[in-house]
Amino acid sequence: MTSRSELETTPSVISPAQLAANRANAQFSTGPKTETGKAKSSLNAVKTGLTGRTVLLPSDDAAEYERLLHAYEKELAPTGQLESDLVQSTAEMTWRLKRIPALEMAIFAKGHIEFASSFDQYDPSLRPGMIELQTFTTYEKQLRNLQLQEARLARRREKEMTELRKLQAERKxxxxxxxxxxxxxxxxxxxxxxxxxxxxxxxxxxxxxxxxxxxxxxxxxxxxxxxxxxxxxxxxxx
Structure with missing residues (x-):
């Protein structure tokens, strides 16, 4: 299992397939041993992936990020280092905002795997809803953190766009x-x-x-x- 100090510098992988790989790697680590402990530890990286200095996670599409950045540069046409920095930061905020729905889906997908056999005694038509409820209850903190980060990222992007427009208007x-x-x-x-x-x-x-x-x-x-x-x-x- 990845240590806390490593999480602060390198965002952990949070896609469903890579979460499974993390669980396998955890067998050789000194981290949490239970499924619940390992799941919560892997999801601790969600916040790091949204707010850390590294923009791309290992599961991200670098080429798609480059296309997004170039599109912002073409549309906003920055001049000078300060405007360029604001354009890149705005693109990064957009990229992180686009990541949030996938992270939410990954949490619920993991819950469906983790709690697949937890409600076998109930009617099959009720199990999906009960699994989603259990997933939300178990990972409520992580899901609410995603909502909080989404609001913060949106506010920061709007603030930087406002600053960029002001700089460009003054320059022109x-x-x-x-x-x-x-x-x-x-x-x-x-x-x-x-x-x-x-x-x-x-x-x-x-x-x-x-x-x-x-x-x-x-x-x-x-x-x-x-x-x-x-x-x-x-x-x-x-």
Whole structure:
């Protein structure tokens, strides 16, 4: 049986097939010896699998996780390390939330195996319900823990999405302001037949980007920029 210290660093396997393997391995360990003790010990990993640093459990599909992460990156289009970290964390929260129904099913599947012969004396039509009730009673703590973790993960994901949207809105606002300033200087340089170096003026935009921005600007705005520059030049000369 896996020790408590190991559970804190490596999430235990909780799929039905792997739970059976855990029970077999427990024969060679110093952990709990009874079926009830071994079952509860294996389910202790449920919380670790949801809240631990390791995102993937051994039973998880790594390729499916990568597809989920790439989909989030494509849709949310992060820029910079902070936005990228938030996007990855949000994808991780979604992955863990998707895991919860499977964990619940695994608990009840294990209960059907563990308590399969516990109600043989009753009518066959009553046994499935009695087994599920016994499973819920035995593993109520683990099932309620899953519900608690689901609520916490959902709140954390929403909080990080809100923070990401706020960061992106602020970044885009600053980008538009900078592009507006770059476009103004570009127009003035063209009117004065002087060279324009965006980088030398502290801008990260190419001339092509500036020209595309100007194509979307109303002609009246461009005229106003040029006329303002002309008036400033006239006042300076006077």
């Amino acid at each position: 606002r600053k980008e538009v302001e900078a592009l507006d300033q770059a476009a103004r200087r570009y127009l003035i340089s063209k009117k004065n037949n002087t060279s324009f170096d965006a980088a030398a003026n502290g801008f990260d935009f190419s001339v092509a980007e500036i020209e595309r921005y100007l194509e979307r600007c109303p002609p009246a705005w461009i005229e106003r920029v040029l006329s303002t520059q002309s008036r400033n030049f006239t006042r300076g000369a006077a």
